[in-house]
Amino acid sequence: MEIEALEKFLIIAATENLQRSADRLDTSPGALSKTLKRLETELATRLFDRVGKQLKINDAGRRLQSRAVEMVAIARRVRSEVGELGGNQECRIAAPTMLQLAWGAFIQRKFLAEETAVRLSFTSAYEALALKMLSRGEVDLALITGAVLGQVSSTMEVLPLGSLSMYIAAGPDHPLIAEPGTQVKAALSDVLQYPFAAPRISPFCGEERGIGSDGWPEINYPRKVQVVVNDYGVLCQLVLNSGLLAFLPESLITEMGGVIVRVEDGPVKSREELFVAGRKADTTWLSKFPAWV
Known part of the structure; x- marks a missing residue:
C-alpha cells in the first residue's frame, strides 16, 4: 500500500x-x-x-x-x-482559533529558526475536535488547555506549553490610555465605564455559555457589552479600531499591537494552562517543544 x-x-x-x-x-x-x-x-x-x-x-x-x-x-x-x-516537511496543528492567535506566531518563529524546510499547517478546531483529529491522524499536534486533559487518550503524549493569562485589551487611542505604551493601570470602576466586545461561545471548548464565556467574572463585575462577536479576528479589530475593550490573552494583545490594561482593585485576571499533544507513535514534532518553552 x-x-x-x-x-x-x-x-x-x-x-x-x-x-x-x-x-x-x-x-x-x-x-x-x-x-x-x-x-x-x-x-x-x-x-x-x-x-x-x-x-x-x-x-x-x-x-x-x-x-x-x-x-x-x-x-x-x-x-x-x-x-x-x-x-519539504509539513507539521499539521489543530487548535482553537484563540490559541492559534495567541501562540501561532511564537510556534512559527521557532520552527523557522530551526526547520527552514518545514511548512506549518494550522486547522481551527475546538479542543475536543482537535484531539479527535489527532487520534485519526489528520493532524500531527493539538493545542489544548488543562480543562480537557481528561479527554487525552492513552495513545497520546502531552507536554506543557506554558500558560495563557487573560487581561483587558484596549487600542492605543482608547481614553484609558493617557500615554503611549504597552501597559497601563486602571481602577475597575473606570474600566467598567467603557463598552466591551465579547463572545457568547467559549474560545476553547466551543460551548455556548453566554456573555462571560471569555473568562470575565460577569456575575461579580457586569460589563457594558456593546458588540457580541465569536470571531476573535474581528474582535481584535474592534479593539484596535472601534474603541471597544475586550478580555484577551496577554500574548495576543501584544501580538496585535494593543495595550494591556491591568486592573488595580479587582480580581479580573484569569489564567489557563496550555499543553501540546501528539501521538506516541510519532513524536517528531512534539519532541521539539521542551527546548522552546
Whole structure:
C-alpha cells in the first residue's frame, strides 16, 4: 500500500465525503474515488458503505483507519529522520482559533529558526475536535488547555506549553490610555465605564455559555457589552479600531499591537494552562517543544 493513498484514505475516513476531502487535499472527487477504489481492490474489501453519493465508513474501514494512522506516522518519522529524501516537511496543528492567535506566531518563529524546510499547517478546531483529529491522524499536534486533559487518550503524549493569562485589551487611542505604551493601570470602576466586545461561545471548548464565556467574572463585575462577536479576528479589530475593550490573552494583545490594561482593585485576571499533544507513535514534532518553552 502506498503511504500517499493511506494519507488520502484518512482524510476521506474523517469527512466521509469525497467533495470535502478533495477540497482539503486540493484535488478532485474523481481522483480521490479512483484512489479509494484501488485501495479497496488491493485489500479485497470495501472500506465504506455507499448510500447514493454518501459514504459511511464500515468495520473494515475503521480497522484500516487505526492501522493507517500508525503507518503514516512511521512514514512521516522516517521522512524527518532521512531529511533531504523527505523533501519539504509539513507539521499539521489543530487548535482553537484563540490559541492559534495567541501562540501561532511564537510556534512559527521557532520552527523557522530551526526547520527552514518545514511548512506549518494550522486547522481551527475546538479542543475536543482537535484531539479527535489527532487520534485519526489528520493532524500531527493539538493545542489544548488543562480543562480537557481528561479527554487525552492513552495513545497520546502531552507536554506543557506554558500558560495563557487573560487581561483587558484596549487600542492605543482608547481614553484609558493617557500615554503611549504597552501597559497601563486602571481602577475597575473606570474600566467598567467603557463598552466591551465579547463572545457568547467559549474560545476553547466551543460551548455556548453566554456573555462571560471569555473568562470575565460577569456575575461579580457586569460589563457594558456593546458588540457580541465569536470571531476573535474581528474582535481584535474592534479593539484596535472601534474603541471597544475586550478580555484577551496577554500574548495576543501584544501580538496585535494593543495595550494591556491591568486592573488595580479587582480580581479580573484569569489564567489557563496550555499543553501540546501528539501521538506516541510519532513524536517528531512534539519532541521539539521542551527546548522552546
